[in-house]
Amino acid sequence: MENSPLAIGTFPRAILHIDGDAFFASCEQSRNPALKGKPVVTGKERGIAASMSYEAKARGVARGMRIFEIKKICPEDIILPSDYETYSLLSKRFFSIVRRYTPDVEEYSIDECFADLTGLQRPLRMSYAQIAEQIKRDLDLELGFTFSIGLAPTKVVAKIGSKWKKPSGLTVIPGKDIHLYLAKLPVEKVWGIGHQTTALLNKYGIRTALDFARKSKEWIEKKMIKPFKEIWEELNGRSVLAVDTKEKESYQSIQKVKTFTPPSNDERFIFAQLSKNIENACIKARRYRQAARGAVIFLRTQDFRDSGLETRFSRATAFPNEVIKIIEPAFKELFKRNRQYRSTGVILLNLENQENSQMDLFGSHLIVEKMTRLYEGVDKIKEKYGKHTLFLGSSFSAHRFSGHEGDRGIAPARKAALFKGETKRKRLAIPMFLGEVN
Numbered sequence: 001m002e003n004s005p006l007a008i009g010t011f012p013r014a015i016l017h018i019d020g021d022a023f024f025a026s027c028e029q030s031r032n033p034a035l036k037g038k039p040v041v042t043g044k045e046r047g048i049a050a051s052m053s054y055e056a057k058a059r060g061v062a063r064g065m066r067i068f069e070i071k072k073i074c075p076e077d078i079i080l081p082s083d084y085e086t087y088s089l090l091s092k093r094f095f096s097i098v099r100r101y102t103p104d105v106e107e108y109s110i111d112e113c114f115a116d117l118t119g120l121q122r123p124l125r126m127s128y129a130q131i132a133e134q135i136k137r138d139l140d141l142e143l144g145f146t147f148s149i150g151l152a153p154t155k156v157v158a159k160i161g162s163k164w165k166k167p168s169g170l171t172v173i174p175g176k177d178i179h180l181y182l183a184k185l186p187v188e189k190v191w192g193i194g195h196q197t198t199a200l201l202n203k204y205g206i207r208t209a210l211d212f213a214r215k216s217k218e219w220i221e222k223k224m225i226k227p228f229k230e231i232w233e234e235l236n237g238r239s240v241l242a243v244d245t246k247e248k249e250s251y252q253s254i255q256k257v258k259t260f261t262p263p264s265n266d267e268r269f270i271f272a273q274l275s276k277n278i279e280n281a282c283i284k285a286r287r288y289r290q291a292a293r294g295a296v297i298f299l300r301t302q303d304f305r306d307s308g309l310e311t312r313f314s315r316a317t318a319f320p321n322e323v324i325k326i327i328e329p330a331f332k333e334l335f336k337r338n339r340q341y342r343s344t345g346v347i348l349l350n351l352e353n354q355e356n357s358q359m360d361l362f363g364s365h366l367i368v369e370k371m372t373r374l375y376e377g378v379d380k381i382k383e384k385y386g387k388h389t390l391f392l393g394s395s396f397s398a399h400r401f402s403g404h405e406g407d408r409g410i411a412p413a414r415k416a417a418l419f420k421g422e423t424k425r426k427r428l429a430i431p432m433f434l435g436e437v438n
């Protein structure tokens with residue numbers, strides 16, 4: 001039993017997951033060959049490392065590390081600001097190369113895609129593994145950096161494959177071999193299984209992905225909600241998650257920055273500015289049905305010094321009250337009382353389709369449902385009456401003073417009482433307070 005395969009077939013379906021290695025840093029090296037073989041770090045504008053080349057990784061640089069720390073441990077590092085336009089262009093080229101082989105490509109994120117090769121062996125006169133090899137050769141050659149690929153009967157297992165050997169790996173996992181990989185994989189490394197679910201699964205004695213996959217159908221039916229039933233099916237080699245080939249109008253990241261004058265060191269005012277940026281970024285995310293897995297917040301001082309912190313979320317969200325709660329400690333850490341600040345900003349990161357973001361909501365799906373309904377209402381009101389008719393209590397002082405920067409605190413009562421764009425009829429400017437929405 002312990003060594004028996006989970007699935008008997010090899011490739012009832014053939015799904016690829018393709019992942020660009022150190023994508024942003026690789027794009028920079030590809031555009032400027034003088035950077036090849038050198039330690040390159042991107043993310044200068046936010047003060048933290050967003051991506052680093054393998055040469056930088058080898059010197060101890062990790063994602064989220066502060067730029068000034070990096071300069072200390074590795075002064076020869078080349079630190080560059082992010083250039084999302086270039087990354088997006090190379091990302092498009094990446095997807096179009098994969099589409100030469102199959103139209104069934106899901107653009108999962110800026111540097112990752114799924115591709116369905118099922119049935120292409122005969123027309124292409126190659127085995128699935130050979131097709132995967134060929135795609136990898138094309139990508140490595142034409143984009144000038146390497147990709148890692150997993151080939152498996154399902155998306156969840158293909159994603160395990162692409163991570164198995166990095167950089168520049170090609171890992172082929174036929175159905176009959178899945179159990180060999182899952183036995184070595186902690187269950188929390190499975191795509192879609194987050195902290196809360198891991199904690200729950202651990203309570204049932206499930207440690208590895210194989211422990212989970214070997215649970216009986218009855219057990220899964222009784223204990224798991226839909227997204228985890230699907231993961232369980234996929235781990236067992238049965239493809240239930242479709243490759244979503246709809247062309248997406250999506251954003252890889254959404255950035256909102258706002259400068260205010262005069263500079264300020266009023267902590268509440270600056271937090272309100274940041275809160276307003278977060279609300280605006282979330283409005284945009286919801287408009288495109290996207291949700292973020294993390295965020296970077298940053299503050300800029302009067303003398304143009306940036307400091308930023310990145311926070312990961314346990315599940316994807318596009319609800320500003322949730323984001324604000326999570327980033328508040330980071331703000332407290334960044335904010336220095338003796339500095340004058342001139343702008344704040346937020347970048348929502350790792351955006352995904354809201355439908356996918358329902359993947360890890362154990363115990364929190366009720367809250368998410370409630371919030372979804374609440375924000376559908378909020379978005380409707382905004383559509384009808386304007387973007388800032390409803391906002392969070394934490395953004396209050398930013399809204400209160402928007403439109404007449406410079407006379408902050410000395411605005412006439414008339415200005416303070418009427419919000420920008422308001423008329424007598426359209427006076428709906430009610431702050432929403434965090435405490436009221438749980």
Ligand SMILES: [Mg+2]
Pocket residue numbers: 019020021022023111
């Ligand atoms: Mg990558």
